[in-house]
Amino acid sequence: MSDAPTDPAADPADRPLVVLAIGDIVGSAGRKALNRVLPVLKADHQPDLVIVNGENAAGGIGINARSVDEITRAGADVITLGNHAYRQYDVHKLLDDREELLRPANHLASQPGHGYCIVERGGQRIGVVNLQGNVFLETGRHAFSEIDAVLAKIRKQVDHIVVDFHAEATSEKIAMGWHLDGRVSAMVGTHTHVPTADLRVLPGGTAYITDLGMTGSRDGVIGMEREPSLRKFVTHMHSRYEPAEKDPWLMGVKITLSRTERLRALSIEQLLIKA
Numbered sequence: 001m002s003d004a005p006t007d008p009a010a011d012p013a014d015r016p017l018v019v020l021a022i023g024d025i026v027g028s029a030g031r032k033a034l035n036r037v038l039p040v041l042k043a044d045h046q047p048d049l050v051i052v053n054g055e056n057a058a059g060g061i062g063i064n065a066r067s068v069d070e071i072t073r074a075g076a077d078v079i080t081l082g083n084h085a086y087r088q089y090d091v092h093k094l095l096d097d098r099e100e101l102l103r104p105a106n107h108l109a110s111q112p113g114h115g116y117c118i119v120e121r122g123g124q125r126i127g128v129v130n131l132q133g134n135v136f137l138e139t140g141r142h143a144f145s146e147i148d149a150v151l152a153k154i155r156k157q158v159d160h161i162v163v164d165f166h167a168e169a170t171s172e173k174i175a176m177g178w179h180l181d182g183r184v185s186a187m188v189g190t191h192t193h194v195p196t197a198d199l200r201v202l203p204g205g206t207a208y209i210t211d212l213g214m215t216g217s218r219d220g221v222i223g224m225e226r227e228p229s230l231r232k233f234v235t236h237m238h239s240r241y242e243p244a245e246k247d248p249w250l251m252g253v254k255i256t257l258s259r260t261e262r263l264r265a266l267s268i269e270q271l272l273i274k275a
């Protein structure tokens with residue numbers, strides 16, 4: 001597997017496609033970190049596609065219409081979500097209306113929105129699929145059979161497919177990575193807010209990471225203020241959570257995809273950037 005050159009000065013037709021995938025935006029610290037860091041990443045890496053998980057963008061839970069706009073203006077092309085997709089009511093209509101705002105494909109059909117989109121970049125068609133795990137999460141339908149159904153639908157229409165698998169259990173995500181190896185270009189995990197160090201291109205050519213981590217404050221507990229979380233663990237009493245603010249980071253990966261071979265990743269590289 002060769003390392004892919006990504007010299008921005010190279011002829012765009014010769015360079016691999018560059019995809020940035022960015023972990024869950026948590027609250028205003030996450031939105032600010034994205035606003036600050038993404039323009040720099042875009043200048044440095046000239047990505048063809050930027051995928052951002054926005055499921056904690058509004059006050060730490062869910063996403064609202066304002067944060068959809070803010071994340072889009074910051075430079076996201078596709079926004080994926082997860083188990084908090086519907087927490088903010090004003091986003092329900094947008095989930096139906098905005099092609100490139102996704103909620104997990106295996107939620108109930110009766111829930112608003114859709115689970116994949118296809119975007120065209122530099123003459124290549126890239127399918128982006130959002131999927132949610134079944135272990136420890138309330139998920140309407142089975143992730144493994146749903147992704148098989150989505151792939152059967154879009155396989156012939158695309159050159160590349162990137163899956164955001166929003167799931168709790170590392171085992172379920174690793175199993176999904178093997179399930180998808182060679183059938184999609186990349187699978188990135190989200191939801192735990194903790195970045196994993198297991199990124200690699202699997203033998204079948206699928207770029208993989210168990211979890212991207214989050215874009216938000218490292219001062220608290222997975223992006224939320226430290227004190228209420230500690231209080232809850234120590235006292236077993238309910239606490240009201242607010243997003244933490246200090247020490248914001250952007251976490252994600254840069255993936256390069258072959259321009260000549262369908263569904264083939266060339267490299268995956270971790271981005272852990274103090275905002």
Ligand SMILES: [Fe+2]
Binds near residue numbers: 024055056191192193
């Ligand atoms: Fe999250």
Ligand SMILES: [Fe+2]
Binds near residue numbers: 082083166190192
């Ligand atoms: Fe989540």
